[in-house]
Amino acid sequence: MRRHGWSGDIPVDDDEAVRRIIETSRSAIDARGTVSVSEVAQTLGVTRQTIYRYFPTHETLLAATAVSSVAGFLDRLAAQLGSIDDPTEAVVEGIAYTIEQLPHDRYLGLVLQPGKASAFTAGVTSDIAIGFGRSILQRFGVDWAAAGFADGGLDELVEFMLRILQSFIVDPGRPARQGHALRAFLNDWIAPAVAAHAGVPIPHSHRR
Template sequence: MRTHGWAGSPPDSDDEAVARIVAAALEVVEQRGTDITVADVARLLGVTRQTVYRYFDGTDALLMAAATAAATDFLDTVRARVGTEDRPAEAVVDAIAHTLELLPHRKPLHLLIDPAQRGRFTAGITSDTARAFARAMLVNLPVDWRGAGFDDTTMDELVEFVLRVIQSYVVDPGDPPSTGTELRAFLQRWVAPAVSAAAVVPGG
């Protein structure tokens, strides 16, 4: 690991270097959106572009690492907001609502689920990356999915269903956008019954 630059405070290891590069990328994305370059991140860190390229082979790889890091914190935030709600339908409604309310303030996450990024980072809202994000959100909820009657097939379908609901709001949030109790009432009326109906009845 070379230590030249780094605004006079070089990292102690490659892992720390990667963490600082990703943190800088997150900061730039929060300020400017996804239209950034390796040079922007290098400038913030006080290093050369070549230093960043030692750890990431380009802007897309750097942005995806930043989005993945942001997702971890985001999922913890959603889990905390859902609290102890362990009923599948109600927990999913809460998770979707909180996701839609938080997304406008979490620009790096748009790289994972925004269909505008199709072809750059993912193949669309149901890509492996987006599915992994949605599955992580669901399994992070305080729900006993198996005990509630969700097998592998229904969980796969629920992941896709949740992604498609989120995508519809990302593409068209409404005019004015639905928020708060209005958003939750809509999701409770239409999404909750669909989640409840997905449970596999033993012996059915």
């Protein structure tokens, strides 16, 4: 870690440096909806090169800030859907609920919107995107390992879910599916894939 700058208040380690960079970025986004690397550097009393040491691009800074700030969305997800313990239902509801919340959550939009600085800008399989997807699935009351999705299997399920999310965000449909229609579509086409991998039958309630 660089040992100068920081307006004389040197972070004790890299973890603290990252935390302070993200907090500064979040404050700017809360105030104006965006932030620049130069602004973060100036506020913290460091050079832009110091910021780039931890976040190689402006996009990765924005994505990391957004992911650190979606706790409100995840809390709402857990409150409304956390009792779900079936893996197929969890994936369907995780996708549907995320799509429905996207227009209403500033930081969720920064995480997921393609075509702008976001976790998807770096790629749907980036560590940031996978970490966010894991956070969604882990808010459900599902024993993922017992359901056949241990370790790497869960990461592949997360990737599958994120790729589906990305496709809906890039092209919502004409007209865009919502509510029951959205869930019926996901239950017809996504639930069977998840159930087949888990080796469990698709509950009748998952069918149209």
